Amino acid sequence: MRFKKLFKLALNILLNSKLRSWLTIIGIVIGVAAIVAIVSLGQGATLNVQERLGGLGADLITITPGVEKAFGGFKGLGSGAMLAASSNPSISLKSKNLTDKDLQTVKSIEGISYVNGVVSGRVEVFYLAETSSISIQGVDAYAWKYLVNTELEAGRYLNPGDTNVIVVGSGVAKSTFKQPLALNRPVTIDGRLFKVVGILKESGGIGGEDNRIFIQIDQARYILGSAGQKTFDSISAKVSDPDSIDQIVSEIESRLLISRHVTSRNKDFTIISSKSTQEVIDSVLDTINIFLGAIAFVSLLVGAVGIANTMFTSVLEKTKEIGIMKAIGAKNYDIMMIFLLNSALVGFVGGILGIGLGYVISEMLPNLLNRLGPSVSVRTLIPTSLLVETLFLAIIIGVIAGAIPAYRASKLKPVDALRYE
Incomplete structure (x- = not known):
């Protein structure tokens, strides 16, 4: 059978079971909308942090005494620093302040202006x-x-x-x-x-x-x-030269270890560059985005279960028709493609509607969350790639969910199918 004919048959199955199809599609819509809204929120948070980090300057290095003070200026990093210190008693949380000798040591390093x-x-x-x-x-x-x-x-x-x-x-x-x-x-x-x-x-x-x-x-x-x-x-x-900042950080650390008479295990100062801060925060945000995306993906998998259930029901309802089609020459491949296209259509329609709903939610979220207080600054960012990838994911989920029912439909024997009531 030609693809056009197979597609028409798959579309007919979708249209002839409107209520069941739409209930299945709603499951996909919710999953896709959740992915778009949550990921866009994470992308917006990443952009917010990157813009705020821009205020630090790519060519700046900050040296602070101890561990606690070193990370105190960066929300979210303080607890990590404290944890690191508590696991190593040789690290001082509250150390003596930096001295004029330390200042002169840093000044003497080549590459610092x-x-x-x-x-x-x-x-x-x-x-x-x-x-x-x-x-x-x-x-x-x-x-x-x-x-x-x-x-x-x-x-x-x-x-x-x-x-x-x-x-x-x-x-x-x-x-x-x-x-x-x-x-x-x-x-x-x-x-x-x-x-x-x-x-x-x-x-x-x-x-x-x-x-x-x-x-x-x-x-x-x-x-x-x-x-x-x-x-x-x-x-x-x-x-x-911002490109040499890592080497200069290493040189500063080596010089200060000597001048302050400490070792790398018990050093009483911390060096922070905007680059290292960016890397730490990017890592944290990536982890959060993956976690939130995984939660949203679970809801999409629930929708996939709905597709599989609908496809199994469709196969049972169409058993006699499958037998007739096979009797007049339809191949196993044709039958399987009809049901795979049907499940792909469910994923496609659910994906399109879910993207639309997710976009609306993403536009509303900043207004709703920013009302919580002046200290709350929320924005969302929806890259075009997110929409394309989410739609593609919805279609793939649909095809995978419909694979087993489609395979079973293709393996039905014409005689058994025609005898089915």
Whole structure:
């Protein structure tokens, strides 16, 4: 038989059992819609994180003391670091701060263009009769302007020699106080007046620049009660060639192990590059996406069971017709192809409708989830490849589910089939 004729017969079977066919198709629709919605949510989360990681800069390296502090700035990594430390007692969770000697060690490494020692903490900031606890970061004004990845929205960066001036992140300027902070407006920190000389653009990055105040490091030490100390909470470095960042990280680690008199087993510092952070987060997101996709795939398998059940019923109903077709010359291959095409059609129709439903759900999810609070930022992303692959998967599932019933139908003997009531 020609393919066109086989396809018509398969379509007739689908159309002549409308209720049963549509109930089967609904199972596929739910499975496909779940895959599209869940995977698009995972893809959107991946894109969100990648954009936020972009704020770290591909050429930046951060050194922090101990393990806990090293991962404290990255939600989701802290617990992993703590677990690693707890499994190895030789790793220090809270170690001595980085020193000026460490800073000079990093500066001496070839391939590093700028190095910034940082002290940080939280302080009470007064502005127009309001008080807010804000993260403050003391920086080396010369190096910081080359290390910061966020452009200025207004004003200027800190300059060497500045006193009683600050640069604020977008969040601090726009949403911390009822009245937005503006250039040249005074704020009070630790009883002293500081003038806002710069406002950064919104970064949205994991680095957290949006909600920080930046100040000269010596003044930050005074405010935080560590005046005269030459220690740092972290050291940031910018490499001249991002492609060599792995080699430079290894060199920094080797030099610091020697200068701090520790070994790789009990080292009291952690080095983070944007590349390593990206790899860790990508791995976590991939695992989550696979897990969510597997859950959605289970619902598609339930739909496959429905297809198999429908095909078995169709074979029983069409037993006499199969006998007639075989009696007038239809081959086993023809019979099997009719039922395989029928199950493929069920998968195709269910796939198309499921993609449509999944697309609608994906469009609605961000609006629904973002209403949970201002800290929730959800988006979805539906690549064209996802739609094509999901449709193809639905068809394949349909064919596989219909394979056994189709094979049994093809093996029916004409005499037995014609005698069937």
